[in-house]
Amino acid sequence: MTSLDKPDAAADTLTGGPRRRRSHPPGRTGSGGFRGAPLPLLLPALVGLAFLIVPLIALLVRTPWSDLPAQLTSAAVWQALRLSLLCATAATAVSLVIGVPLAWLLARVEFPGRGLVRALVTLPLVLPPVVGGVALLSALGRNGVVGKWLDAWFGITLPFTTAGVVVAEAFVAMPFLVISVEGTLRAADPRFEEAATTLGASRFTAFRRVTLPLIAPGIAAGAVLAWARALGEFGATITFAGNFPGRTQTMPLAVYLALQSDPEAAIALSLVLLAVSIAVLAGLRDRWMTAS
Numbered sequence: 001m002t003s004l005d006k007p008d009a010a011a012d013t014l015t016g017g018p019r020r021r022r023s024h025p026p027g028r029t030g031s032g033g034f035r036g037a038p039l040p041l042l043l044p045a046l047v048g049l050a051f052l053i054v055p056l057i058a059l060l061v062r063t064p065w066s067d068l069p070a071q072l073t074s075a076a077v078w079q080a081l082r083l084s085l086l087c088a089t090a091a092t093a094v095s096l097v098i099g100v101p102l103a104w105l106l107a108r109v110e111f112p113g114r115g116l117v118r119a120l121v122t123l124p125l126v127l128p129p130v131v132g133g134v135a136l137l138s139a140l141g142r143n144g145v146v147g148k149w150l151d152a153w154f155g156i157t158l159p160f161t162t163a164g165v166v167v168a169e170a171f172v173a174m175p176f177l178v179i180s181v182e183g184t185l186r187a188a189d190p191r192f193e194e195a196a197t198t199l200g201a202s203r204f205t206a207f208r209r210v211t212l213p214l215i216a217p218g219i220a221a222g223a224v225l226a227w228a229r230a231l232g233e234f235g236a237t238i239t240f241a242g243n244f245p246g247r248t249q250t251m252p253l254a255v256y257l258a259l260q261s262d263p264e265a266a267i268a269l270s271l272v273l274l275a276v277s278i279a280v281l282a283g284l285r286d287r288w289m290t291a292s
Contacts, residue, residue, distance in 0.1 A: 056274070063271055064264045071268035079246055080254040081272065087162065087250060088230040091169035092177075095226045099174045100219060103181035104207065108190070125175050132171055133239025140167065140240075164241035165248050169230035176229050177222035184218025185211070228280040232273060 037045075064071070071077065106118055124132055140147040140158045150156040158164040192214065196206035212219075234252040241248040243257065251273055259266040 059267065059270060059274065063267050067264060068268055068271075071265050072272065076245065076254065077265075077269065077272075080249055080251050080269075083162070083165070083246070083248075084231055084250040084252075087165045087169055088173075088227050090166045091173055091230040092223055092227040094166065094170040095174040095177045096219070096223060099177040099222075099226075100181055103178045104185060104211070106178070107182045107185035121178055122175050124172050125179075129172055129233065129235025129237075130239050133168060133236040136168060136171060136236065136240040140164075159240055160242040160244065160248060162241075162247055165237055165250060168236040168240045169233045172233050172236050173226040173230040176225040177219075180222030180225060181215060181218050184215040188214045224280055224283055228277065231276060 102121065106114065106121070127135075137144060137159060139145050140150070142148065142151055142157055142159065147158065150158070158167055188211070192210050193203075193206045196210045197203060201209065231250075232252055233250070234256065237248070237250060238253055238256075243249050243253045249257070251269060255266050255269045255273070258269060
C-alpha cells in the first residue's frame with residue numbers, strides 16, 4: 001500500500017499539508033455542554049452555583065422597581081452614598097501611600113521575622129471586622145494606647161468622626177492592596193532595578209522610575225479591590241466610628257438601619273452596592289482574562 005492509499009496521507013496531499021488533529025483536555029468533549037463532567041462532581045457544582053446566584057436574583061426580583069427612583073433620590077440615600085464614596089476613596093489613597101512601600105519591603109528586602117510581619121499584615125483579611133473595630137478603639141480611642149497621646153498633644157480624636165471612618169476602612173482594605181502589589185513585585189524581574197542602580201540611580205529613583213511603571217497594573221488592581229472592600233465595610237466602621245447620619249453613616253450602615261424600618265429602602269440601597277460591585281468586577285475583568 002502506497003502513502004496515497006492511506007486516508008490521512010491522501011487528505012494531506014489534497015489539502016497541501018498535514019491536517020491538524022483536534023485534541024480536547026481530559027474530561028471534555030468536543031460537543032460542548034456537561035457531557036464530560038462526572039455526575040458526583042456536576043451536582044455539587046450546580047448546587048454551589050445556585051447557592052451563590054439565587055440570593056442575587058432574589059434581590060433583583062424583590063426590588064421595588066416602581067418606587068426605585070424615589071428611594072434613590074432621597075436626601076438620606078445621597079448623603080450616605082456621598083460619604084461612602086468619599087471615605088472609600090480616602091481610605092484607598094491612604095492604603096496606596098503606606099501600602100505600596102510596605103509591599104515593596106515584604107517583596108524586596110530580607111529581614112528577620114519577615115514571615116511574621118506578612119502574617120500580621122494579612123491578619124485583617126480573616127479577622128472579624130468587629131474585632132478590628134475593637135482593636136482600633138484600643139489603639140486610637142480617646143483612652144487608647146496611641147489615641148490618648150494624639151488627643152493630649154494634638155487635640156486629634158478619631159473615633160466617631162468621618163476621619164475615623166477612613167481609618168477603619170483603610171485598616172480592613174489595605175491588606176488587599178498589599179497582597180496584590182507584593183505578588184506583582186515578586187513576579188517582576190528585579191534585574192531591571194539592579195541595572196538602574198548600577199547606572200548610578202539611587203534605590204528610590206530606581207523604584208520610582210523603573211519599578212512603579214512595571215507594577216502599575218498590580219497597583220491598579222489592588223487599589224480597585226481595596227476601594228471596593230472599603231466601600232462595603234460595616235463591622236469595623238460601626239464599632240470605631242458609630243452610625244451618625246451625615247458624619248459616619250455609610251451605605252452599608254444605611255442598609256442595616258433601613259432593614260429594621262423600611263425593607264424596600266434596604267433593598268434599593270443594596271441594589272446600589274450590587275451595581276458598584278459589578279462595576280468593580282468589570283474593571284478587573286481584563287486583568288483576570290490576561291492572567292488566565
